[in-house]
Amino acid sequence: VITDDEQTIKALRNAMAAQGRDHRLDPAATSAALARLDAGVGRTRHRVGEYLAVAATFAAVAGVAVGVYAARGSDSSAGSGPRQSASSACSAAVVTSALPEWARAGFSPDAYVNPHVTGAGGKIVGVLFVDPLRSPPRAGVGNKILWVAKDPGTGPLVIQARLDGSSQTATSTVDEGPGPSILDLPAPGCWQLTLSWSGQTDSVALPYVP
Amino acid sequence: MAQMAAASDQRLLHEQFERFVNANGDRLLHTAYGLCGDWQQAEDLVQSVLVRIVAKWDRITGDPLGYAYRCLVRANIDRWRVARRRPEVVTDPASMAALGSSAERRSTTTVDSLGVLEFLPTLPSRQRAIVVLRYLQDLSESQTADALGISVGAVKSGASRGLARLRIEMNSAREVNQ
Numbered sequence: 001v002i003t004d005d006e007q008t009i010k011a012l013r014n015a016m017a018a019q020g021r022d023h024r025l026d027p028a029a030t031s032a033a034l035a036r037l038d039a040g041v042g043r044t045r046h047r048v049g050e051y052l053a054v055a056a057t058f059a060a061v062a063g064v065a066v067g068v069y070a071a072r073g074s075d076s077s078a079g080s081g082p083r084q085s086a087s088s089a090c091s092a093a094v095v096t097s098a099l100p101e102w103a104r105a106g107f108s109p110d111a112y113v114n115p116h117v118t119g120a121g122g123k124i125v126g127v128l129f130v131d132p133l134r135s136p137p138r139a140g141v142g143n144k145i146l147w148v149a150k151d152p153g154t155g156p157l158v159i160q161a162r163l164d165g166s167s168q169t170a171t172s173t174v175d176e177g178p179g180p181s182i183l184d185l186p187a188p189g190c191w192q193l194t195l196s197w198s199g200q201t202d203s204v205a206l207p208y209v210p
Numbered sequence: 211m212a213q214m215a216a217a218s219d220q221r222l223l224h225e226q227f228e229r230f231v232n233a234n235g236d237r238l239l240h241t242a243y244g245l246c247g248d249w250q251q252a253e254d255l256v257q258s259v260l261v262r263i264v265a266k267w268d269r270i271t272g273d274p275l276g277y278a279y280r281c282l283v284r285a286n287i288d289r290w291r292v293a294r295r296r297p298e299v300v301t302d303p304a305s306m307a308a309l310g311s312s313a314e315r316r317s318t319t320t321v322d323s324l325g326v327l328e329f330l331p332t333l334p335s336r337q338r339a340i341v342v343l344r345y346l347q348d349l350s351e352s353q354t355a356d357a358l359g360i361s362v363g364a365v366k367s368g369a370s371r372g373l374a375r376l377r378i379e380m381n382s383a384r385e386v387n388q
Contacts, residue, residue, distance in 0.1 A: 001381050005373045008326075009345045011380065015327045016240060016346050023249055025235035025256060030228050033260035038220075142250045180257055182250075 028129055032146050032180050038105035090164070090190030093117050093205040094132075100125060103148040119202030124149045124178060124195055126204055135188045135208040142182040143208075149178040153198020159183065161206075164190040227264050234275055237347065238282065244342035245286040247331040255285050279349070279357040283339050329379040336360070337372035344369050 002008055096115045103116075103125040115131040118124075129144035137143055147157060157174040159181075166189070174181045177197055185191055188210045194203050238259070242252035259281040263274065270277050330338050336358065343354045344365065351369075355362045 001384070002377050005370075005377075008373045008377045008380070011326045012330075012341070012345055012376070016244070019243075019327060020236065020240045023236075023239060023243070023252075025231070025239045026253065029235065029253070029257050029260055030231045032257060033231075033264045034224055034227065036261045037223075037264045137250075142253070144253075180261075182254065 026129065026144075028146075035105050035146065035148060036179055090205045090207040091132075094128065094207065096131075099127065099148075102150050103127070105148075117204045117206060119195065119204050121202040123151070123200055123202040124197075124204070126206070133183075133185075133206060133208045135185050135210065137184050143184050144180065145183050146180050147174065147178040147195070149197060149200070151198070151200065152178045153200065155198040157181075157195060157197040160194045160196075161185055161191045163187055164192060223264070223267055227267055230263075230274055231260065234278065237275075238278055241279065241342055241347055242282055242286070244327065244330055244346050245282060245335075245339060246289065247328070251289070255282060255289065259285055276353060276357060279343060279347070280359075283343075283358055286339075287335065326376070326380050329376055329383070332379050333372050333375055337368045337375070340365055340368040341372040341376070345373075 002011060094115055094117055096113065098113050099116060100118070100122075115128040117126045117128070125148045127146040127148065129146065130142070133143045133145075135143075149157075155177060157178050159172045159174070161170045161172070162168070163185075166187075168187060170185055170191075172181070172183060183206075185206075185208055188208045191206045191208060192203065193206055194201065235256070238256045239252055242255040242259075243249055246252055246255060259278055262281050262285075263270070263278055266277075267274075330341065333341065339358055340354060343349045343357055344351065349357065351362050351365045355365045358365070360368075
């Protein structure tokens with residue numbers, strides 16, 4: 001039985017020391033923050049300030065709004081259930097190679113090589129912090145994706161996803177536009193994503209494994 | 211020339227910021243976990259706070275770590291408010307059922323397997339922040355007060371109540387498990 005403050009504090013510290021050993025900050029966190037900063041370079045001072053202020057409020061919604069998926073599509077027709085594993089063609093969409101030059105802002109040279117997907121139109125890149133992506137996500141490991149757009153604009157990024165071989169759909173919104181997100185989709189398989197932001201559109205395929 | 215100077219400033223900012231995160235990243239992550247009770251959300255909190263810090267890096271007066279703590283506490287409160295206004299919509303019951311509810315996960319655990327950190331979320335948010343900053347991050351009473359924007363007296367009383375409540379929770383759980 002714990003009887004005083006000293007014992008309580010000691011128990012807390014021991015527990016944090018034990019759990020903390022297994023949890024270190026992802027080194028890519030620095031790059032991601034710098035990428036957001038660099039994305040604002042070239043704007044007017046006012047716009048940069050405005051952009052970064054909005055990015056700051058990204059705090060609360062990062063883990064919630066970004067990972068929220070909305071309406072499930074209409075009922076699947078009989079016998080056309082979603083495939084439970086991503087197709088090889090879909091998996092091939094993820095490449096581990098040097099990021100396009102325009103998507104390297106904020107990454108140190110030794111971090112240019114990352115698993116990523118490139119939009120069919122070449123307007124956006126999704127840098128995968130977790131490979132492979134999983135559905136459902138593993139405990140404590142989110143499907144974190146950094147969206148880097150050639151022209152990020154100022155509006156939100158809307159992601160409409162459709163599962164291959166199924167009528168299942170999901171949507172997600174990154175309120176602050178292309179940037180870090182957690183994209184947890186409701187089933188494994190090959191998801192076709194249509195991404196829209198600031199009047200621009202592009203599409204990528206993302207494989208999710210069980 | 212002006213462009214070269216701007217690039218040099220940017221490089222310096224990157225280096226300083228990287229050094230700061232290398233030195234304090236784990237500490238911030240552990241603090242965020244203490245505040246929100248979930249490692250994944252803690253990562254997101256830290257990520258968003260790093261975005262805020264780097265944007266203001268050359269305008270931060272005083273200790274950047276203290277500023278980071280303040281941002282973390284505020285970001286956690288904002289996260290909680292947003293979650294209350296816009297709760298997640300679960301659209302695939304089958305996959306979510308596989309994860310189990312938090313209540314189910316908690317009911318199958320014990321004090322020993324989870325550790326006392328699991329009891330931090332039972333505290334009101336301010337008490338939890340006080341306990342985390344004061345005792346897990348070793349901030350002084352005045353530093354804790356500064357980070358939370360409250361008086362030193364409020365820190366003292368919050369810490370005392372928080373520890374007492376944690377002690378009750380921990381002892382109760384041990385009795386249940388025996």
